[in-house]
Amino acid sequence: MEKSQIEFRNVSFRYHDDSPWVLKNVSFTIHSDEWLAIIGHNGSGKSTIAKLMNGLLFPQEGEIYVSGEKVVPETIWDVRKQVGMVFQNPDNQFVGTTVRDDVAFGMENHGLPREVMVERIQESLDAVGMQEYERQEPHRLSGGQKQRVAIASVLAVSPKYMIFDEATAMLDPKGRMEIMQTIRDLQSERSLSVVTITHDLREVTQADRVIVMNDGEVWMEGTPRDVFSKKNRLVEIGLDTPFVSKLAEEMKSAGLPLSREPLNHQELLEELWTLDSTR
Amino acid sequence: MDIRFDKVSYVYQPNSPFEHRALNNLSFSIESGSFVAIIGHTGSGKSTLLQHLNGLVQPTDGEVTIGPYQLKAGVKNKQLRELREKVGVVFQYPEHQLFEETVAKDIAFGPENFGVDQEEVQARVKDAAKATQLDNSLLDRSPFDLSGGQMRRVAISGVLAMNPEVLVLDEPTAGLDPSGQREIMEMFNRLHEEKQLTTILVTHSMEDALSYADHILILNHGEVYREGPPLDIFKQKEALEDVQLDVPEVIEFLSKVKEQHGVEIPYEGQTIAELAKELAEMVRGGRDHE
Ligand SMILES: Nc1ncnc2c1ncn2[C@@H]1O[C@H](COP(=O)(O)OP(=O)(O)O)[C@@H](O)[C@H]1O
Ligand SMILES: Nc1ncnc2c1ncn2[C@@H]1O[C@H](COP(=O)(O)OP(=O)(O)O)[C@@H](O)[C@H]1O
Ligand SMILES: [Mg+2]
Ligand SMILES: [Mg+2]
Numbered sequence: 001m002e003k004s005q006i007e008f009r010n011v012s013f014r015y016h017d018d019s020p021w022v023l024k025n026v027s028f029t030i031h032s033d034e035w036l037a038i039i040g041h042n043g044s045g046k047s048t049i050a051k052l053m054n055g056l057l058f059p060q061e062g063e064i065y066v067s068g069e070k071v072v073p074e075t076i077w078d079v080r081k082q083v084g085m086v087f088q089n090p091d092n093q094f095v096g097t098t099v100r101d102d103v104a105f106g107m108e109n110h111g112l113p114r115e116v117m118v119e120r121i122q123e124s125l126d127a128v129g130m131q132e133y134e135r136q137e138p139h140r141l142s143g144g145q146k147q148r149v150a151i152a153s154v155l156a157v158s159p160k161y162m163i164f165d166e167a168t169a170m171l172d173p174k175g176r177m178e179i180m181q182t183i184r185d186l187q188s189e190r191s192l193s194v195v196t197i198t199h200d201l202r203e204v205t206q207a208d209r210v211i212v213m214n215d216g217e218v219w220m221e222g223t224p225r226d227v228f229s230k231k232n233r234l235v236e237i238g239l240d241t242p243f244v245s246k247l248a249e250e251m252k253s254a255g256l257p258l259s260r261e262p263l264n265h266q267e268l269l270e271e272l273w274t275l276d277s278t279r
Numbered sequence: 280m281d282i283r284f285d286k287v288s289y290v291y292q293p294n295s296p297f298e299h300r301a302l303n304n305l306s307f308s309i310e311s312g313s314f315v316a317i318i319g320h321t322g323s324g325k326s327t328l329l330q331h332l333n334g335l336v337q338p339t340d341g342e343v344t345i346g347p348y349q350l351k352a353g354v355k356n357k358q359l360r361e362l363r364e365k366v367g368v369v370f371q372y373p374e375h376q377l378f379e380e381t382v383a384k385d386i387a388f389g390p391e392n393f394g395v396d397q398e399e400v401q402a403r404v405k406d407a408a409k410a411t412q413l414d415n416s417l418l419d420r421s422p423f424d425l426s427g428g429q430m431r432r433v434a435i436s437g438v439l440a441m442n443p444e445v446l447v448l449d450e451p452t453a454g455l456d457p458s459g460q461r462e463i464m465e466m467f468n469r470l471h472e473e474k475q476l477t478t479i480l481v482t483h484s485m486e487d488a489l490s491y492a493d494h495i496l497i498l499n500h501g502e503v504y505r506e507g508p509p510l511d512i513f514k515q516k517e518a519l520e521d522v523q524l525d526v527p528e529v530i531e532f533l534s535k536v537k538e539q540h541g542v543e544i545p546y547e548g549q550t551i552a553e554l555a556k557e558l559a560e561m562v563r564g565g566r567d568h569e
Contacts, residue, residue: 041456042427042428042455042456042459043426043427043428089372135296135297140292140299142325143321143371144320144321144322145322147321169453170321170371170450170483171321171483172318172319174320174520174523174525176483199455199456199457199460201457202528235458238457238458238459239457240458243528243529243551247532247554247558250552251558253555254552254556254558256558256559256562269535269536269539272540272558276540276562
């Protein structure tokens with residue numbers, strides 16, 4: 001097996017012996033340097049998947065491998081060094097008394113020298129636009145600011161895999177885009193796999209690949225273009241398609257022949273341009 | 280109820296090294312019965328502003344008037360209880376505040392606490408559950424057995440059971456899946472109209488601000504940066520970008536159509552299907568290029 005990937009092999013999970021299965025025979029692979037989006041209705045099992053990836057939970061059936069190493073209680077410290085995670089509710093993620101301490105905390109576990117830590121704290125707070133809040137107490141921040149600090153903590157550690165579980169839900173539109181761009185830039189500089197669990201459909205269109213969860217099962221796996229071409233079926237499972245897909249769909253109904261499923265504004269504009277010049 | 284902020288400032292941890300002026304000399308008013316969206320970058324003061332509306336915090340300077348109630352710097356308000364009955368606030372991730380054994384008890388908590396009699400409480404629980412489309416069969420279940428979207432509905436029902444006249448919503452759809460988001464916003468919109476509420480929505484979705492609000496207020500560093508009707512506000516792309524915001528995607532797309540095709544299709548609230556027809560007309564030559 002390839003060394004730099006995460007693999008779920010026939011994983012089933014439930015929270016208690018007498019409660020229903022929350023994940024049912026789930027198998028997939030996250031490749032090295034990939035940007036993977038996981039989408040699905042509330043309760044479909046996305047956060048459970050995230051928690052299984054760094055050993056916060058363990059499956060009753062099946063196995064999970066991180067960089068070739070099986071995730072079991074004995075390996076979790078090693079696994080957690082490689083898998084950085086930001087959750088949707090940042091309140092439970094703070095341990096330090098100041099923003100700065102908090103960002104430092106994750107790095108201490110990695111045994112980084114002090115000079116490197118100081119530099120990384122600056123860089124990562126800068127990247128999320130929170131440099132002015134270094135000495136603030138984390139619980140005195142607004143919801144979106146807490147999310148930014150939680151993201152900075154993961155950036156500072158710079159793990160091989162980064163999992164964002166609805167980590168930007170409380171950010172303003174530009175803030176959300178900027179943070180995604182920061183991570184993308186990082187990915188172009190070094191080896192990094194990114195998993196975003198999100199309801200932001202426009203963000204999903206930028207992923208390399210999408211996994212759609214439904215009721216604890218992998219419902220579909222494919223490129224954003226493949227996934228968003230299944231409009232009606234997505235709506236049936238509580239999801240939706242992005243604005244561009246909806247508009248394209250209506251344009252087809254209005255009698256305009258589009259040559260392919262457009263994913264973003266530019267592609268749809270190009271379709272219009274072709275139609276416009278060939279009429 | 281009419282709401283007015285008159286030169287309101289709010290300072291966190293005054294006279295400490297962490298002193299932070301979250302609202303700065305803020306003045307604006309909201310007409311009774313309107314649906315106002317408050318937008319602004321993270322940390323711009325939105326949640327702090329909302330906390331003034333039911334007296335969770337008191338202005339450091341200035342005065343807030345909500346119908347007959349007043350919150351004034353330095354003056355203790357003796358009617359806070361009454362104010363909190365009239366102004367219902369749905370905080371961020373409200374389901375984190377659920378704590379009762381059953382859904383029904385959680386919804387009943389507010390009115391019981393305010394001394395409403397049992398019969399009336401039970402009627403309100405049923406009404407509130409109906410308004411949020413929570414099935415009656417769920418009332419005896421533990422709220423913790425429910426899905427995220429259902430838990431949020433329970434929390435919202437608890438606020439509605441107080442029969443508020445003003446409904447204050449702090450990012451009420453964050454964390455919900457797309458159909459959950461749509462359902463919850465449609466529900467607020469319906470309640471707003473049926474119960475003639477004054478609704479104040481903090482949101483990061485420019486789409487929701489455009490679809491539901493009749494007035495938009497943009498906060499920046501604790502000050503009013505712009506206010507006006509959605510269609511006017513969202514014409515100001517650059518001004519929005521300067522404060523970390525954006526225009527709704529439909530408007531962004533139409534401005535690109537204009538740039539690249541030289542054809543202006545003004546946005547006036549058309550549905551996607553209507554826009555598709557206009558675009559089809561454009562490419563079929565129904566509209567002349569400029
Ligand atoms: N700590 C828990 N105890 C019991 N059940 C849980 C717990 N956390 C989640 N669940 C249940 O597991 C299912 C999947 O939840 P989750 O993975 O959080 O879904 P998602 O992140 O896709 O919304 C849901 O039915 C949820 O109610
Ligand atoms: N308890 C607090 N103590 C000190 N500063 C705070 C506190 N709560 C919020 N702030 C600061 O006040 C500003 C406004 O916060 P908030 O109103 O929560 O913003 P928003 O809701 O627009 O994101 C932020 O810069 C935040 O850091
Ligand atoms: Mg989740
Ligand atoms: Mg806020």
